[in-house]
Amino acid sequence: MREKRDRQVNTHGDQNESLLIGRNSVAEAFRAGRPVDKLFIQKGLESGPIQSIIKQAKKSGCIYSFVDKARLTQICGSEQHQGVAAFAASYEYASVDDILSKAEEAGEDPFIIIADGIQDPHNLGAIIRSAHQAGAHGLIVPKRRAVGLTQVVVSSSAGAVHYLPIAKVTNLTQTIRDLQSRGIWFAAADMDGESLYTCNLTGPLGLVVGGEGAGVSRLVKETCDLTVSIPMKGRIDSLNASVAAGILAFEVMHQRDGKRQKQDG
Numbered sequence: 001m002r003e004k005r006d007r008q009v010n011t012h013g014d015q016n017e018s019l020l021i022g023r024n025s026v027a028e029a030f031r032a033g034r035p036v037d038k039l040f041i042q043k044g045l046e047s048g049p050i051q052s053i054i055k056q057a058k059k060s061g062c063i064y065s066f067v068d069k070a071r072l073t074q075i076c077g078s079e080q081h082q083g084v085a086a087f088a089a090s091y092e093y094a095s096v097d098d099i100l101s102k103a104e105e106a107g108e109d110p111f112i113i114i115a116d117g118i119q120d121p122h123n124l125g126a127i128i129r130s131a132h133q134a135g136a137h138g139l140i141v142p143k144r145r146a147v148g149l150t151q152v153v154v155s156s157s158a159g160a161v162h163y164l165p166i167a168k169v170t171n172l173t174q175t176i177r178d179l180q181s182r183g184i185w186f187a188a189a190d191m192d193g194e195s196l197y198t199c200n201l202t203g204p205l206g207l208v209v210g211g212e213g214a215g216v217s218r219l220v221k222e223t224c225d226l227t228v229s230i231p232m233k234g235r236i237d238s239l240n241a242s243v244a245a246g247i248l249a250f251e252v253m254h255q256r257d258g259k260r261q262k263q264d265g
Contacts, residue, residue: 018088018151021076023049026086030056035089035168037148039064042072042083050084061170062086063143091149094165096175099138100182102165106137109204110184111252114140116172116220117211118241121147125156126242127209132160134249135256136207139166140175146211173223179206186224188216189244193227201228201252202259209245 020026020036029036030053039057041050043066057064073079103110113131118124124147131139147153148168154161169175176186186206187199201207208224210216215238221227230239230247239247 019076020086020088021078021080022082023053023084026084027053027056029086029088030060030062035091035093035149036060036062037087037089038062039086040072040075040084041066042069042081043067045083053084061143087148089149091154091161091166093149093168094138096138096140096167096169096179098165099140099167103137108135108137109202109256110206111136111204111256112138112140112179112184112206113245113249114172114176114186114206114208114220115146115211115241115245116142116208116216117146117214118209119145119147120212120241121150121152122156123212123240123242125153125158127245128153128157128164128166129160130242130246130249132157132164134246134253136164136249136252139164140172141166141168142172143168143170172217173219176206176208176220176223180223180225185226187226187228188221188224189229189248190216190221190227191229191238193229195231196228196248196251197231199226199228200255202255205252207245207248207252209241209248212241 020029039062041054041064046054054064072081072085076085099112100110113127113136115124115127118127128139149161149166180186184204184206186208187201188208189210208216208220228248230244
């Protein structure tokens with residue numbers, strides 16, 4: 001039996017990821033420090049050889065779930081999975097400190113974008129692309145209820161993932177609080193917020209954009225310092241998540257450039 005496999009599959013729509021099948025393949029990924037987005041374990045096999053994999057998952061903060069054999073077979077496309085499989089990120093994550101270091105190296109106030117609950121890989125890829133083009137120093141995504149750095153995300157970013165540090169965190173609310181203690185203000189995109197064109201977005205800033213339909217989650221919104229909105233004249237009540245993120249990010253860039261020009265003048 002071939003125990004180790006690492007291949008591109010499509011079990012969640014178009015969210016292609018590197019799928020690791022078998023105990024050795026998954027264990028080696030953890031030992032090598034490779035980013036693992038999700039771990040699936042067959043119910044009833046929590047002990048024995050797989051127990052060490054579970055310990056490694058807990059240590060690394062990886063999300064894992066127990067599924068029945070039929071579901072695991074569906075994910076793997078084969079019954080030869082030895083009770084374990086994992087999806088690995090197509091790109092390595094950075095840390096939040098890496099993002100702040102990039103701002104410091106550039107001699108600029110930090111500009112961070114948080115993607116709260118983005119599930120469409122094309123949207124996340126487009127957000128990454130806009131964030132980079134608008135001068136953001138990094139992007140933060142949550143570990144749960146959001147798409148990771150899949151191959152589709154990487155492709156949709158048009159190469160921006162190679163230039164923009166992207167961090168994945170367990171708790172967005174706590175991460176925001178930690179960054180607030182370091183002098184960064186946070187603005188959540190919300191339809192009922194103040195117009196972004198009247199807000200001062202020039203200082204150390206974190207911009208939070210919500211997922212498709214649901215928007216920014218309640219706890220995250222309550223933790224932010226202010227809410228901002230995009231004035232609209234149409235009859236529909238929202239924009240695509242990546243379009244909204246792009247508009248907001250480029251307004252931040254516009255205000256920062258304007259402030260810099262005044263200082264230079």
